[in-house]
Amino acid sequence: MRGQEARDQAERKAAMDTLARSSGDDIVRLWNEAGLPSQAKLLRGPETGLVTLRGRIGGGGAPFNVGEATVTRATVRLPSGQVGHCYALGRDKQKAKLAAVADALWQDPARRTEVETMLITPLRSALTAAHEKRHAETAATKVDFFTMVRGED
Amino acid sequence: MYVAVKGGEAAIANAHSLLADRRRGDRSVPALRLDQIVEQLALGVDRVMSEGSLYDRELAALAIVQARGDMIEAIFLVRAYRTTLPRFGYSSPIDTSAMLVERRVSATYKDLPGGQLLGPTFDYTHRLLDPELAAGADVAEPLQRTGEAEAMPRVSAILAREGLIEPDGDMPQDHIPGDITREPLEFPMARDIRLQALSRGDEGFLLALGYSTQRGYARNHPFVGEIRIGEVQLELDVPELPFAVPLGTVRVTECQMVNQFKGSAKAPPQFTRGYGLVFGQSERKAMAMALCDRALRASELGEDIVAAAQDEEFVISHSDNVQATGFVEHLKLPHYVDFQAELDLVRRMRAEYEARENPPKAEEKKDAAE
Secondary structure (H helix, E strand, O other): OHHHHHHHHHHHHHHHHHHHHOOHHHHHHHHHHHOOOOOOEEEEEEEEEEEEEEEEHHHOOOEEEEEEEEEEEEEEEOOOOOEEEEEEEOOOHHHHHHHHHHHHHHHOOOOHHHHHHHHHHHHHHHHHHHHHHHHHHHHOOEOOOOOOOOOOO | OOOOOOOOHHHHHHHHHHHHHHHHOOOOOOOOOHHHHHHHOHHHHHHHHHHHOEEOHHHHHHHHHHOOOOHHHHHHHHHHHHOOOOEEEEEOOOOHHHOEEEEEEOOOOOOOOOOOEOOOOOOOOOOOOOHHHHOOOOOOOOOOOOOOOOOOOOHHHHHHOOOOEOOOOOOOOOOOOOOOOOOOOOOOOOHHHHHHHHHOOOHHHHHHHHHHHHOOOOOOOEEEEEEEEEEEEEEEOOOOOOOOEEEEEEEEEEEEEEEEEOOOOOOOOEEEEEEEEEEOOOHHHHHHHHHHHHHOOOOOOOOOOOOHHHOHHHHHHOOOHHHHHHHHHHHHOOOHHHHHHHHHHHHHHHHHHHHHHOOOOHHHHHHHHO
């Protein structure tokens, strides 16, 4: 039971991560294509605020405050009772609201597969493709050192 | 008696509408869109985010347009906007070793795990203006190279295996990171607070100070152990969720400066370090920050304080360009009353001076008396 709960939490976090990193336009487009229900009562927000970003001295030492970032959050309740949350960088309120509804739908066992296959999976593939493209473009700029023999011996 | 002088409302309103007109410029030239600025003036956007201390590309782009490209004015606008928003909290510390790296170079090791990745750099360009760019030529897609992703440990971790470098900077166990947006600056300050101030500090000011250390004012023999640029994951602990909520990714530049150190009464000979971490792609700023961080650790490492770059109060008090521009630029605002007072004072002093330098002759005095 404990193991299942931890797996559920990890999957929910991964879905929230995908939603946070995706653009609002992509979420809206896939949402409409999937015909997912968007009725929900807004419990909080959507509202934009600041999160102070922390780094670590030397990369791995004590934390310090670097600067702030805009973050928009929303909390919704579905007619079926599930409460969903979203926190995402930026100021896209429509995205925050939809992502919160997606999080709530994800928690409904009857809806989870639909949310995963129609929304999260395509978003994740697009992010992975972009990630791999960027990685390959960077890899092409890797220096391959070679040595040249100079002189007689 | 104080007499308030009114007037200027119409002049101010007209000046602002003239500003709006000049900002727009020739109407036959298409107006800039924010996405054009975000995409094509990306490093300018990064500078405004870094020194405005607010990670939000569109807002930084808007600030740049509104400020007509005046970066410090744009930074000022962003700083002012920040104050209108509520605060949700402090993120978990970012993990730069897990970065999606877009550039990573080391000047201390040629062959290091993960390799040298040049990324989109100005280095090795010939700095010749490009007429094709002016003509709007198409740009080819960059090449790709596929292969296994290699782990990219931080260079400081490689040096640490030999025990010849100091560890990442630690603070006492119960230390809560200071926040200069909440508490006023106090000197001397802890390194974490100094780093926050440096990260939002003026690039030009920090660059000049970093340069001064290289030219011999607080020389500390720096090497770029590593510069890495790329995206890191941001997470926030919130009470409503049982896990840290992922917020998305931000691009940062990190610089690990490695400095030779011959040892002092407080520490053995070893490599010491300076650290730079800034928003966006900005390695000049990250390097300058790391040089200043190292120089400012003089008293911690038992070094003599002999140069400006080592003087914490001097550096940190003057590194913020919004404060600096506010105080310098306020001089152009009306000081009529102050100046009137000064004028009276100078007239009086001058009269006294002249009376002293050219004392009236005795007969003249007598004449005057009669």
